[in-house]
Amino acid sequence: MSTFSLEVKSLVKYFPTGASGLLGRPTKEVKAVDNVSLQIADGKTLGVVGESGCGKSTLARVVTRLIDPTSGQVFLDGQDITSLRGQELRIARRKMQMIFQDPYASLNPRHSVGQIISAPLRVQGIEPVHGVKTRVQELMELVGLNPEHYNRYPHEFSGGQRQRIGIARALILEPKLLVADEPVSALDVSIQAQILNLLENLQTELGLTYMFIAHDLSVVRHIADDVAVMYLGKIVETGPSGSVYSFPRHPYTTALLSAVPVADPTRRGRSGRIRLVGDVPSPVDPPSGCRFRTRCWKATDLCAQVEPPLEAVSEGHFVACHHPMDPVSN
């Protein structure tokens, strides 16, 4: 039996909204994450993709318990962390750390790099055997920073280097799971590649498990073993990334893949290209039945009435659609 580093069961997160009047109570809910289940095997990478507002960042925050779920469970290394509080939660957090999107906003400008990277040690009350400074410098070396820059401040570093600082901070507690929320989307292409390679090296070296959230499908293609496609708070398709990318079955996945600009002008105007019309509906009032039906060219009456369950179409590949696409190569 394979072991799962992370297992998420029927996770739901609704945000109350729509308060009216002075003492008005929230009358509506933003259904940010709606009944999401997933697993990540030890040492593997799950890529979560979707457009803005699909709930991928909320999912990351609920998984790391930065916000509390409305319902559902999160298991980290077999332990249910959903209802942990205080000291227990703090100890559980040693096993999971997060890398944030914006390398400018996620580092305190008044703290030196040494202070930033060692902050998790202070929070957790851990004293490394050879002292804090040695440990921090080990990590700086590991992520490709010059250990002599221990006393420098974030503004002295470029975007890519700052993201390395964020990675070092995430690794200092030797976590099992790293949740990375758009870790490269604020960086230039040539720097993105450096950071992606670094994350891959670290995974091999330290046996890390990644939950990698991104809107960029080619980035996820590069780094993930498995991929989950989200739309309006739900996973619409998930499976091994080779299978999902080559034989997408959900119309939304197909459309998403065909919208990505390809760096090859000879394939311009290639046939079978799908253009979605309109925008993503509001998560406050999602469409009945299948949430994608308002933009779907295959939608029927059935789609409006019955919500399609996530069903297996091949080994490990699940799709939530009443009318899945034929498995022809994309």
Add this chain to the structure above:
Amino acid sequence: MTTPLLSVENLNVSFATPDGVVRAVTDVSFRINTGETLGIVGESGSGKSVTASSLLRLNNSVTASTSGKVLFDGTDVLTVDEDEMRRIRGQDIAMVFQDPLSALNPFYTVGEQISEAYLVHHPKASKSDVRTRVLEMLEKVGIPNPSKRIDEYPHEFSGGMRQRIVIAIALINSPRLLIADEPTTALDVTVQAQILDLMKDLQQETGMAIILITHDLGVVAEVADSALVMYGGRVVERADVMSIFSVPTHPYSWGLLGAVGSLDTSTRGHLATIPGTPPSLISLPNGCAFRPRCSHQEGVESKCANNVPVLRPIEGTSSESACHLADHQLVSIGQRSSRS
């Protein structure tokens, strides 16, 4: 030979800052004809946005010093008086910015904002004419139910719809050149595809030229006819779009193409990277600005360190490249790197 719609010759832009002079754009030259799309590609700080804003003289007139020529239909945009400049902006050359939310005023309805752009150049137009024209424009950029939405405010529109409004503002005076500075960077990929299609359709209809500034090589491959690759404020490669992707002729272009992940590759192998980071525009390295990050200097090290390479035609291709390596080297490595 026909004269190009826009011809930029030896454009230099620098900014005086407390830390020193920022040489944002150095010796940039290019041309664009009616109906063409030119892609300008580069990373942050490569000078692509400053190049674009210079074409409309939008740079801060106190700190910026600009030299060179920007000939639009024979007129040097850099030397005309402010009245004439005001006529050119919007009427002849229009611009679309990256962030549609900050480009729109939250206190005015979108109808008012589109009308304003029209009234600047048609001060005598009657109210009802303007409204008809605005409705037409909204229809054209694909806003559903324009007669209702014309009286709504920007916050009532989604990101993609806002960018359509910004495009409507830019195009209401039927400009002959549209400058789009990262028009789809803030948008989701399915919406990006819609906006790029829209720009292409409108171009077919009106015959306008488009300068598309982007960091995304995929976008260039999809819509541009030719491309400039910028690095450290200079053009390092200039070519038609087919050549730049099949036989890139500058080491920086090789690196950029290698660093782009692809949807097809199932191999999880390492992405090719360009080591290091882009140079500071305040203290550019001597010689070639790309030299500290370049791994192809064998045999020409001293040239790279001392002489700034100028853009020159590369034998055996239709491209121009600013690199000291011999032509045959550039071509053969370029072919290899584009296949890998």
